[in-house]
Amino acid sequence: xxxxxxxxxxxxxxxxxxxxxxxxxxxxxxxxxxxxxxxxxxxxxxxxxxxxxxxxxxxxxxxxxxxxxxxxxxxx
Numbered sequence: 001x002x003x004x005x006x007x008x009x010x011x012x013x014x015x016x017x018x019x020x021x022x023x024x025x026x027x028x029x030x031x032x033x034x035x036x037x038x039x040x041x042x043x044x045x046x047x048x049x050x051x052x053x054x055x056x057x058x059x060x061x062x063x064x065x066x067x068x069x070x071x072x073x074x075x076x
Contacts, residue, residue: 006031 008016020030
C-alpha cells in the first residue's frame with residue numbers, strides 16, 4: 001500500500017466527514033473506494049471516446065460493405 005498526502009477543499013472534507021460518520025467507514029477506506037469508483041468511470045469514458053474515434057475511422061468502409069451485402073441479397 002502507498003502512503004499519500006492529500007489536500008482537500010474544506011467543503012469536500014466536511015462533506016466526507018459527515019458521510020463517513022453515518023456509514024461507519026474509515027476515512028481511508030472511504031477515499032480508496034471513492035477513487036476506485038472514479039477510476040472505473042474514467043476508464044469507461046476513455047474507452048467510449050476511443051470507440052467513437054475508431055468507429056468514425058471505419059464508418060465509410062463499413063457502409064460500403066453493408067451496401068455490397070444488401071446488393072447480394074437483392075441479386076439472389
